[in-house]
Amino acid sequence: MSIPPPSGPQQPQDPYGPPQPQGPGPYPQQPYGPQAPQAPQGPYAGAPYAVWGQGYLPLNRPAPVNGVAIAALVLGVLCFLPAVGLVLGIVALVQIRKRGERGSGMAIGGAVLSSLGLALWVLALATGGASSFWEGFKEGARGTSSLSLVKGDCFDVPGDSVGGDVYDVDTVDCAGEHEGEVFGTVPLTGGSYPGDDRVADEAEDECRTLETEYAMDTWALTEEIDVYHLTPTRESWEWGDRQIVCVFAHTDERSSLTGSLRSDATTLTADQLAFLEAMNVLDDALYEEPEDYAEEDLDANRAWAGDVADATAEQAAVLDGHTWRTGADEPVAALVKDMGKAGKEWTAASTAADVDTFYEHYDTAYSYVDGAATVTARNALGLVTRPPAYEEDSEGGSAGGDDGGLDV
Incomplete structure (x- = not known):
């Protein structure tokens, strides 16, 4: 037996509301939501309807990070x-x-x-640790640049030549081919950059002295070898660059050097060192020759000839007083005799009454310089025997020509 649905219009069920009772039951079907109050009837008089809330509690958001x-x-x-x-x-x-x-x-x-x-x-x-750290930092920053070069280093210039601006170098073994060899460094002082001209002048003066200290056998410096300077620029000065680097390199930018040019106390025997020290002192005196010829300033040339005579006598005495190994004693003794003859000619030139007389003794004295006796003595000592090619207007510079200044 079926029970007919209650009379009255049917209300659709709210899909988001609570479920509505279906079929027969003790409660009449009503739409969800608050209804007008009705008088209680039957056994449930006085019992309120349960109301379902339609709202929701918001999710708790975390506090922001400071x-x-x-x-x-x-x-x-x-x-x-x-x-x-x-x-x-x-x-x-x-x-x-x-x-x-x-x-x-x-x-x-x-x-x-x-x-x-x-x-x-x-x-x-x-x-003082902070100061040490900063100095170490500056050294590290320039560790791969030309500023890290030290005396005795040989190097190549990646992608460039020693004849232009140098930004970086690669150190290599001096026994093989290389573009440059460092023969000395010159520290610079001062808070502000001294200027390009002043740096270049100091580089030329200081490197000339260091050259003969490093390469005492000047005969090994052929006309194909020149002197260059790696100097700071205004920009590198701001980074702590305070060093001039004195370098030997080939005069031809496309050519390289092979083997080290170093000849000093670290590479020479006792006999070689004694011989070169004596001969280089005499060479220094010869390099001081006046720029003006005797025709222009006879007095200055006569004074210079007297200085050379004194240097010749002193160095001859040094060579004569040294004990040479067997095989070198006789060649050196022969050289000392020639130096005595040359000294007499220099003395005569220093007292010459006129220009012609001066040049007569001058030419004779110079015939003993780097002559046959010198070659024989050098050969006995195991030194280079090819005399250097002096420039006509030389003032004691490198046999290779004018010094070259390079920026780093």
Whole structure:
């Protein structure tokens, strides 16, 4: 037996509301929602209807992280500006407490790390460690540049030539082919850049002295070898570049050197060193020849000839007083005799009454310089035996020609 549905219009069921009772039951089917009050009837008089809420509670959003705390932690980890990191950590804790934000752990960590960093900085300043660090940093920054070259280094210039601006070098073994060999360095002082001209002048003067100290056997410096200077520029000066580098290189930019040109106390025997020291002193006196010819200034030339006579006598005595190994004693003794003859001619030139007489003794004296006796003595000592090719207007420079200045 079926029970007919209640009379009255049917209401559609709300899909988002609570389920409506279906079929027969003790309660008449009513639409969901508050209804007009009705008088209670039957056994359920006085019992209210349950009302289902249609709203929802919003999801709880987390409190934002304090940005100052993040900055404090970053500065603390990097140990950069530790005092600032410490202050930011304290400020962050105050803001977090007032605003209810997150990040107190980061603020505390940044403050602690910054405190340690600040303590280390104070200790470094007190002990001079900061200065040592900065100097080390500057040295490291220029470790691959020409500024890192030292006396005795041989190098190549990647992609360039020694005849132009040099920005970088590669050190190589001097026994093989190389573009340049360092024979000395000259430190520069001063707070401001002294200027290109002054740096070039100092490089030329200082490198000339260092040249003979490094390559005492000047006969080994052929006309194909020239002297160059690696000098600071105004820009590199700002980075701490304070050094002139004196370099031997080939006069032809497309050619290289092979083997080291070094001949000093580190590479020479005792006999070779004694011989070259004596002969180089005499060469220095010869290089001081006046620029004006005797026709223009006879007095200056006569005075110079007297100085050469004194140097010749002194160095002949040095060679004669040295004990030479067997095989070199007789050639050196023959050279000493020739030096005595040359000394007499220089003395006669220094007292010449006129220009013609001066040049007569001058030419005779010069015939003994780098003559046959010198070649024989050098051969006995194992030194280079090919005399250098002197320039007609030489003033004691390199046999290769004018010095070259290079920027780094």
